[in-house]
Amino acid sequence: xxxxxxxxxxxxxxxxxxxxxxxxxxxKLLPENVQIVNGDIADPGSLEKFLDQTEYLYLNLNxxxxxxxxxxxxxxxxx
Numbered sequence: 001x002x003x004x005x006x007x008x009x010x011x012x013x014x015x016x017x018x019x020x021x022x023x024x025x026x027x028k029l030l031p032e033n034v035q036i037v038n039g040d041i042a043d044p045g046s047l048e049k050f051l052d053q054t055e056y057l058y059l060n061l062n063x064x065x066x067x068x069x070x071x072x073x074x075x076x077x078x079x
Contacts, residue, residue, distance in 0.1 A: 002058075002060040003029060003030070005058055005060070006018060006030060006031070006034060007031060009058075010031045010033060010034060015035075016031075016033075016034045016035065017034070017035040017036075017037055017050070017053070017054065018030060018034055018035070018036055018037065019037050019039045019040075019041065019046070019047070019050045020036050020037065020038060020039070021038075021039070021040050023036050023038050037050050
């Protein structure tokens with residue numbers, strides 16, 4: 001779900017940065033003008049650094065209703 005939104009934001013000329021766990025995989029999938037930032041939402045340090053430079057945020061998480069807020073799961077095809 002995150003990739004179609006990213007492509008749409010780029011198409012409408014927004015500056016897009018993506019917090020990515022796997023930069024090599026992301027660079028093959030994301031439009032070339034997306035700024036790739038290495039990090040992980042489960043790592044507060046990398047998340048804070050990313051958010052300090054962010055004006056707006058679109059968050060796409062893989063979470064089931066019955067799970068606790070601190071249970072993070074990567075998407076099968078996620079970056």
